[in-house]
Amino acid sequence: xxxxxxxxxxxxxxxxxxxxxxxxxxxxxxxxxxxxxxxxxxxxxxxxxxxxxxxxxxxxxxxxxxxxxxxxxxxxxxxxxxxxxxxxxxxxxxxxxxxxxxxxxxxxxxxxxxxxxxxxxxxxxxxxxxxxxxxxxxxxxxxxxxxxxxxxxxxxxxxxxxxxxxxxxxxxxxxxxxxxxxxxxxxxxxxxxxxxxxxxxxxxxxxxxxxxxxxxxxxxxxxxxxxxxxxxxxxxxxxxxxxxxxxxxxxxxxxxxxxxxxxxxxxxxxxxxxxxxxxxxxxxxxxxxxxxxxxxxxxxxxxxxxxxxxxxxxxxxxxxxxxxxxxxxxxxx
Amino acid sequence: xxxxxxxxxxxxxxxxxxxxxxxxxxxxxxxxxxxxxxxxxxxxxxxxxxxxxxxxxxxxxxxxxxxxxxxxxxxxxxxxxxxxxxxxxxxxxxxxxxxxxxxxxxxxxxxxxxxxxxxxxxxxxxxxxxxxxxxxxxxxxxxxxxxxxxxxxxxxxxxxxxxxxxxxxxxxxxxxxxxxxxxxxxxxxxxxxxxxxxxxxxxxxxxxxxxxxxxxxxxxxxxxxxxxxxxxxxxxxxxxxxxxxxxxxxxxxxxxxxxxxxxxxxxxxxxxxxxxxxxxxxxxxxxxxxxxxxxxxxxxxxxxxxxxxxxxxxxxxxxxxxxxxxxxxxxxx
Numbered sequence: 001x002x003x004x005x006x007x008x009x010x011x012x013x014x015x016x017x018x019x020x021x022x023x024x025x026x027x028x029x030x031x032x033x034x035x036x037x038x039x040x041x042x043x044x045x046x047x048x049x050x051x052x053x054x055x056x057x058x059x060x061x062x063x064x065x066x067x068x069x070x071x072x073x074x075x076x077x078x079x080x081x082x083x084x085x086x087x088x089x090x091x092x093x094x095x096x097x098x099x100x101x102x103x104x105x106x107x108x109x110x111x112x113x114x115x116x117x118x119x120x121x122x123x124x125x126x127x128x129x130x131x132x133x134x135x136x137x138x139x140x141x142x143x144x145x146x147x148x149x150x151x152x153x154x155x156x157x158x159x160x161x162x163x164x165x166x167x168x169x170x171x172x173x174x175x176x177x178x179x180x181x182x183x184x185x186x187x188x189x190x191x192x193x194x195x196x197x198x199x200x201x202x203x204x205x206x207x208x209x210x211x212x213x214x215x216x217x218x219x220x221x222x223x224x225x226x227x228x229x230x231x232x233x234x235x236x237x238x239x240x241x242x243x244x245x246x247x248x249x250x251x252x253x254x255x256x257x258x259x260x261x262x263x264x265x266x267x268x269x270x271x272x273x274x275x276x277x278x279x280x281x282x283x284x285x286x287x288x289x290x291x292x293x294x295x296x297x298x299x300x301x302x303x304x305x306x307x308x309x310x311x312x313x314x315x316x317x318x319x320x321x322x323x324x325x326x327x328x329x330x331x332x333x
Numbered sequence: 334x335x336x337x338x339x340x341x342x343x344x345x346x347x348x349x350x351x352x353x354x355x356x357x358x359x360x361x362x363x364x365x366x367x368x369x370x371x372x373x374x375x376x377x378x379x380x381x382x383x384x385x386x387x388x389x390x391x392x393x394x395x396x397x398x399x400x401x402x403x404x405x406x407x408x409x410x411x412x413x414x415x416x417x418x419x420x421x422x423x424x425x426x427x428x429x430x431x432x433x434x435x436x437x438x439x440x441x442x443x444x445x446x447x448x449x450x451x452x453x454x455x456x457x458x459x460x461x462x463x464x465x466x467x468x469x470x471x472x473x474x475x476x477x478x479x480x481x482x483x484x485x486x487x488x489x490x491x492x493x494x495x496x497x498x499x500x501x502x503x504x505x506x507x508x509x510x511x512x513x514x515x516x517x518x519x520x521x522x523x524x525x526x527x528x529x530x531x532x533x534x535x536x537x538x539x540x541x542x543x544x545x546x547x548x549x550x551x552x553x554x555x556x557x558x559x560x561x562x563x564x565x566x567x568x569x570x571x572x573x574x575x576x577x578x579x580x581x582x583x584x585x586x587x588x589x590x591x592x593x594x595x596x597x598x599x600x601x602x603x604x605x606x607x608x609x610x611x612x613x614x615x616x617x618x619x620x621x622x623x624x625x626x627x628x629x630x631x632x633x634x635x636x637x638x639x640x641x642x643x644x645x646x647x648x649x650x651x652x653x654x655x656x657x658x659x660x661x662x663x664x665x666x
Contacts, residue, residue, distance in 0.1 A: 073604035075408045076438025105409025106441045108600060133571065148634040149625025161567040163574065171570065173563040197540070197558050198531070205628065207530070223557025225530050230506040230637040233618060234494040237504065238466065241496065241611030242602060249621045265598075267441060269575060271406035278574030285566060288582045292482025295538065301481040304563040 002319030003327065009034035012049060015333045019056050020063045025088055032087040036119040037320050040311030043183050044118040046322055050329045052116070060258045061085060061115050067092050070244075075104035078243055081114025083259065090117040090136070090262060091126055097266035098130045105271040111262045112245025121174035121305065124162030127266045128170035133278075134162040135265040137235040142252040144178055144220055147229035152218065155248040156181070157235040162305075163282050164269075171282050172305035177228045177235070179221045185211045239263040335652030336660065342367035345382060348666045352389050353396045358421055365420040369452045370653050373644030376516045377451040379655055383662045385449070393591045394418060394448050400425050403577075408437035411576055414447025416592065423450040423469070423595060424459055430599035431463045438604040444595045445578025454507035454638065457495030460599045461503035466611075467495040468598040470568040475585040477511055477553055480562035485551065488581040489514070490568040495638075496615050497602075504615050505638035510561045510568070512554045518544045572596040 012030035017023065037045025055061045065084035069077055077096065081089045093109040100107020117123065117138055127134025140155035156178035163171040180199045188195050189211040200220040202213035207221075214220060222228025232248075240247040245261030246254075269278040286303045294301060315321070345363035350356065370378025388394045398417035402410055410429065414422045426442040433440020450456065450471055460467025473488035489511035496504040513532045521528050521544040528542040533553040535546035540554075547553060555561025565581075573580040578594030579587075602611040619636045627634060648654070 071605060072438070073601075074437035074439075076600065076605045078605045104407035104437055105405070106407075106439055106598075108439045110605070133575075145628075146622045146625050146634055148628050148632055149622070150628055151626045153622055153625050161564075161571065163567060163570045171567065173560075173567045175557070175560045175563065177557075179557055179560075223560050224508070224510075224512055225556075227506075227508045227512075227556050230508065233622070233637060234496060234504065234506045237496045237611065237615055237618060238494065241614055242466075242600065242605065244606040244610045247614050247618060249618060265439075267409065267575065268406075272404060272409045272411045272443070272575065273577040277577045278570065281574055281580050282570055285570060285580060285582060289479045289482070289486055289566070292479050292486050293484045295478075295481050295483055299481055301479055304566060 001322055001324055001327065003322050004319050005034055005038050005316065008037060008046065008320055008322070011330055015053065015330060018333070019053060021085070022064055025064065025066070025085060028088045028091060029085050032091065032118065032122055035122060037322070038312055038315050039119075039308045040315070041119045041121070041308070042321075042323065043181070046326050046330065048118060050326060053333060055115070055258065060256060067111060067114065075100045075106055076108045076242075077110070079109055079111045081111050083113055083115065086115035086117040086260070087122065089114040090123050090264070093262070094123040094126050094134060094136060094264045094266065095130075097264040098127055098132050101132050101266040101268040101271070106265065106267045108242070109264045110239065110243035110245075111264065112240070112243035113259050114262055115258050115260065117262065119174070120158040120160040121162070121172055121308075123264065124160040124172050124174060125170055128162040128164035128172070129168065131164055131268065131270060133164065133267040133269060134160065135267075136160045136263060137239055138262040139236045139239050139246070139248050139251065139260055141257040142248050143182070144222055144229075144232065146233070147222065147226040150219065153249070153252075154222075154229060154232040155236060155251075157232050157248070159231070159235055163278065165282055166279050169309045170305065171286070171303055174305065175223070177223055177232045179223055179228075182220070185214050185220065189215055334655055334657055334660065336655050337652050338367055338371050338649065341370060341379065341653055341655070344663055348386065348663060351666070352386060354418070355397055358397065358399070358418060361421045361424060362418050365424065365451065365455055368455065370655070371645055371648050372452075372641045373648070374452045374454070374641070375654075375656065376514070379663065380659050381451060383659060386666060388448070388591065393589060400444060400447065408433045408439055409441045410443070412442055412444045414444050416446055416448065419448035419450040419593070420455065422447040423456050423597070426595070427456040427459050427467060427469060427597045427599065428463075430597040431460055431465050434465050434599040434601040434604070439598065439600045441575070442597045443572065443576035443578075444597065445573070445576035446592050447595055448591050448593065450595065452507070453491040453493040454495070454505055454641075456597065457493040457505050457507060458503055461495040461497040461505070462501065464497055464603060465599040465601050466497065467493065468600075469493045469596060470572055471595040472569045472572050472579070472581050472584065472593055474590040475581050476515070477555055477562075477565065479566070480555065480559040483552065486582070486585075487562060487565040488569060488584075490565050490581070492564070492568055496611065498615055499612050502642045503638065504619070504636055507638065508556070510556055510565045512556055512561075515553070518547050518553065522548055
């Protein structure tokens, strides 16, 4: 079943208003959830929406709280998310980082006590739409072991870098520092498929691509083994340290993935050097990468986030494929 | 054979002066090369020194050129490396980013037409010694295939994030975005050992930990497969785009790893929020990670860059282990 973007967005908006959000906050958050599904990030669009509504019902999320500036010094600011909606808080803080970049060339906003931002790429794209490089990161619950350890003490802390392009199809890295999300592992397990590359260790410490063994062991792999383990920790310390917010360890003590810390950096290439240069080399890099000798005959090489734009175009034309169970849940709310 | 830090540094300084560097530039660069060996990064200390001297002899490096400011806007500046020595240029630009962070909370310096910085971590540590978070990245020659491709079109573009600690033993990620450096692959091959985790693909496209097969195929693996491939490209575009410098593609056309682009960001945690907070959560995170259940009984969990400090303490006490061939080459220069 496929549902038009406007219909999905409208339903989210209706439910959010029913949950008590102001019209403005309902619109911003509904749009972000619907855009995530539109771009093919279903796990952080429709499929996650019911859980977020549950968090509102449980009082984990303060529906009308918005992020506010605690203090700042020049291009660096510290904001309090006040436990409000993660997507609108994150969008506001990246918007503020872009304003600071307009004033200082670069701007940095550290945000504490906010909630899950859903798809981090949404804020990278927001900065890029405003002509800036967008860099952001968030911490999470502890969901991976540190390298050399067995118990989950580090987060898969997503990291985003977006480079603006003239046509709006921005060049964007949007990655968690685990090789796979548990959602991907679960899906492969249900589909009875092996993961395309090793995703972690089984209970006996053997590296494996078998999602069933990973689901049992809960030992998913950081990207690049010890390297991703270190990435996870520095991203946590950057976001929590600069915002004076919760670390992954603190979120683990809460026991639910709420009250996170995030960092937003925007850089304005127009403020320094040739403003067209970055766009030109981005296009030239895309062309160069795509001209690689493909691994398999006729194979395509995609630039970062390209597949999401292909999905977006398809979903705009043909409607967004929805998981009927989740869609029915939202319609019944 | 082990050689004292001061002896190594003195020899480097002597040779650099003979090559025509000013006393000041010789001192700065000799110290950086010697510190890299001191910290156990032999590949970018003594072992790389002869190749850099060869690049000077060939005229690739302008011995007395220094980095100069092209232009800037607030906290964002663009510098020209003037094809000077990579280590002193990089140190100067991170120092400038720290000055900007003192003025604006965050500072960013993009550097073009510089040369190989040796160990990127040296500049992260420099920022951290000055009380700042240090983030930096460089581009390189094309030395990996993009994800889905077979020919080398992306760089292993190192990425560094350093978090300052009170005792000077800073928490630092210092990683190339390839799983292994070719130097590591070569060493394992010579030692007749398998790599501890898969490092790339053999000629037939099978994933392998066999260094001999990797050496033949030249298909090393980005960290996290497709994720590291995307990281490589965004780091290249950030460094080259903001500095208006060469991309990995451009360096490939030169054919030698010179005239690189680099980016240096410093953030001053003291300018925003509780200045002691970041140090406190860093220490607490280290303690928490080290208390993990170890993978193997009695196993240690290290924090990022800790092993390098253990090596440093040993090398300060007992002298730096030197490759006798390289050491003899330097002494004969």
